[in-house]
Amino acid sequence: MLPFIRSATDCIAREALKENDIEAAIQQKRLRSKLEIPMRRCANELDAMVAIHDRVYYPGAGEDFFQGQYVDDLPRAVGQRIASDLAKRAANASAAHEPQAAQDKFALIERESGSKASGGADANSQRPIGGREPAPNRPLPLPGQPSFRPPNYVMPPGTTGRTDGASPPASTVPKTATSDAHEWLALLAFAAFGFFLHHLSKVRARKRRRDDLLTKYGDEAIVDRIVAAKMWQGMTAEMLRDSWGEPDDIGSDVYKTRTTETWKYGRTGRNRYMNRVIVEGGVVVGHKQR
Structure with a gap:
């Protein structure tokens, strides 16, 4: 039975890599909601897995296994299978971004050099206004260091005071309407996934019943009339x-x-x-x- 289980899971993992925002779904721990379409594409492999369980154990054992243990463990198994492919994607994206980042840094240095040269050529342009001396040039803060602030500076509400792009602790981040919308979307996705599993279970049950009747009577016309009650x-x-x-x-x-x-x-x-x-x-x- 293990080859059938692995075949179904490998198929779902391959199809999951084709989904948009699969990386974000894994980071936000909502991979389960992204597996609905991949599971539809792998219906033949899933049917084979269910059928082998029914033959080895008892009729209905395959559906019980699919609805219970298999679906519960599916996000972990798929995430483990696609982790290396996602890491390669991230590395390729980073390599493609490095030349552009170097060009941007070189352009920034050129702009700073040009501004200093123009300042030395025209001393009148740096003459103080209102009797105040201009603020001295300060180097840009390195990543992870706090930016310069004058004394008695009050940070605007909602800012973190960090230049490294890091977020403050979760306890200090106010809950916004966007986060509420994300929670509702996650709940709706989970409900849609459950409805899909229920529908898929009913479709499989009807197919299995028809196959059993066809084996029993050997006449499709009779089976069609029985299925139609x-x-x-x-x-x-x-x-x-x-x-x-x-x-x-x-x-x-x-x-x-x-x-x-x-x-x-x-x-x-x-x-x-x-x-x-x-x-x-x-x-x-x-x-x-x-």
Whole structure:
């Protein structure tokens, strides 16, 4: 069974790499919500995994495994499989960004050199206004160092006072409408994923039931009528049971040469039923409806 499980998970991992913002989904721990479309693309592999569980254990074991242990562990397994590919993507993006960063730094140095040269050529342009001396030139702060602030400087609300791009501790960040929107989007994505799993489970159950009926009767026309919950004269009692299920009650009339059974469906009251199907010799011979 392990080869079937690995095949399904590998397929989902490959398809997940094609999704937009997969890196952000992993960082924000919402990878589960990004796996809905990849799972649809890997329906054949998932069906094979479910089928092998049903054959090895019991009918329905594959669906139980898929809905429980497999889905619970799927985000971890997919994240582990695509981690190296995402790391390569990040390295390639960083390598592509370095030449542009060097050009920007060179342009900044040229601008600073040009401003100093123009300041020395025209002394009148640096003459103090209102009797004040101009502020001395100060080097730009290095990453991780606080920027220069004059005495008694008050930081604007919502700023961190850091130039390295780092965020303040989570406890000091005020909750905004954007964060609320992200939480609602995550909840909606989780609900959509659950609805998708429920729908996928129903589709698989219908497919498995049809396959079982086709194996049992070997006639697609009969299977189509049973799946559509049809009842007709000439069908066997077993077909009736597969189509309408177990009756609410069965009445028997014994005659000299035959025994007639009345299969009753849809109880509406005491000894009252919507449908009564007459069965003789294991074959449907009549039907009464109220």
